[in-house]
Amino acid sequence: MKRLAIVRQKYNPAGGAERFISRALHALTQQHALSVSLIARNWEKLEGIAECRVNPFYLGNLWRDWGFAWSARRRWQQEGFDLVQSHERIPGCHIFRAGDGVHRHWLQLRRRHLGWFGRLSLLLNPYHHYVQYAEKAMFQHPDLRLVVCNSHMVKQEVQHYFGLPDQRFAVVYNGVDTAQFHPQLQQQYRAIMRAQYDIPAASPVMLYVGSGFERKGVARALQVLQQFPDIYLVVVGGDKHAARYHVLAERLGMQRRVRFTGAQREVKPFYGMADAFILPTLYDPFPNVCVEAMAAGLPVFTTTTCGSAELLTNGRNGWVAAVDDQQGWHDGVAYWLQHQQDWASWCQQARQAVEGLTLPAMTDVMLQKYEKLLAVHTS
Template identity: 60%
Template structure:
């Protein structure tokens, strides 16, 4: 039996990174091929997985990440695990799951959206400098055998920055529950949700879901719909600066067409009320919300710096624009509006795109990868 350790500072079974591997690990554990342990600072109980708490004292985010990395590596060396899969940037792991993308690439995208002074502040920020050093040390470490990416975008970025060969990569898209996220959500929820949120039944409605409004493009979505009379936008998610975006909607004259719904425990009814999904994110390796939207039959408006753009066939199941090009996003939405008679076909194409990306298919792919090392 192979002993595998999974490393994650804060392990939440409902989190995107954790859901990504849970099914494969469960299958391998059940057939006796794998004994799974968890190394984490904080964790929620996971059936069948032994947890090892590593929680060194820290002050500040640099010390936090450095201290955890140092303590986690000591723990896995002491325990003598056969394989170590890290979700954190820690040199010496066997497998790295690059769910957060490449920090060096994120900084490149971030600089595009900043003024000169803020660019300088970004460059000298000690946390970013630490993460970039840790990232490079991990990718060039001889112990690293496999990098699991959730998009080809991430693979290309790692190769561009660190030069790893193709054989060290596997690309596995995030899976989605295609039964829970389904076009029938429109039948179940559209009328009631539109009454609840006071959106006319026939009004073209875009949905945004996510936290981190600045990075994920809420401002750009607001500006994009401003010249499009009658288009509504529903924003689902929490952000500490939400009031700033509400004021922007008022300044743009679109407040009557925008609903800020805040964080929601159940998002499926919102997919059911919408006609399309918008996420003009500055950088996102592969957001789960995009495949949830496609599975729900919503065409997708996103950016070319989003891994989910790899699923988009422009004009068939969505549109892809530059993250900072608001005019291009407006133009894409205008094209969609002009093709209202074809919306059922767009919805069918969106659903068909997501149908192969089931959770069981993702688990099978991961299981095959793990068996290579068992």
């Protein structure tokens, strides 16, 4: 019996990276003589998967990641697994799921938007040095057979920095439950949610969903929409510095038409109340919220450093501009606002762009990759 290990510090079967992987693993265990184990600190119960708890003592994020990496690698070597798929940057794994993108590239983008003190803090932070070291060692390790990227953007970044050939990659977009996220959400929730949040029925509404307000661009969204006094912005998500964004909205004179809802367990009603989705993120490999929004029929406005931009065409199902291209952002929102007669078409085209990204379809792609690697190992 072949043995596969999945490595993830905190494994949540509902997470974007894990949802279709969990389905693929279930299919593999049904179709083949395959034993699957999960090496993790914490996890939610996954039927048919054996748990290997690895939870070394730690103080701080550097020791947390290093300690887990060392212990996880030691565990899979002791157990003698045939294949090891890691969602963490650990040298020696056979498959790496690059769901967080390339840390080195993220740091370069981050530096451009910091003052001298912020850049110095990044330079002196030992955690960033460790992550870059682990990332490089992993991508250059001879045992690495496959890198699963959630966008072509991430694949190109890995190739740019580490020179891996095409045959070592699989690009597999995060799947979306197209039955749960669909344009009919507007019929279900538009009126009731707008009444609940005191938003006029006919007013254009843009939606933001996500934590990490600084990286994902809540301030940029506020600054762009300040120029359009008819548009309301609904911000769904939590952030430890959320109060700063309340103050910014006030300073921009937008407090009347911005709604900060905090974190929400159920986001579908918010997709149903909105007319478009906005995510001016500094860097995001492939955010689930974008494909959920598109499946719900919302055009998406995002940046060139967001993997979901690969699904968008300006003026058809959304708009893409560089994160600092203020004129580009203004032009995109203005174009959308001036063409309300085309919103139904934008809605339809947004939905069509993601209809093939179902969870079963993405599962099939991963299943093929696993089977190929297992066949090579067997031979």
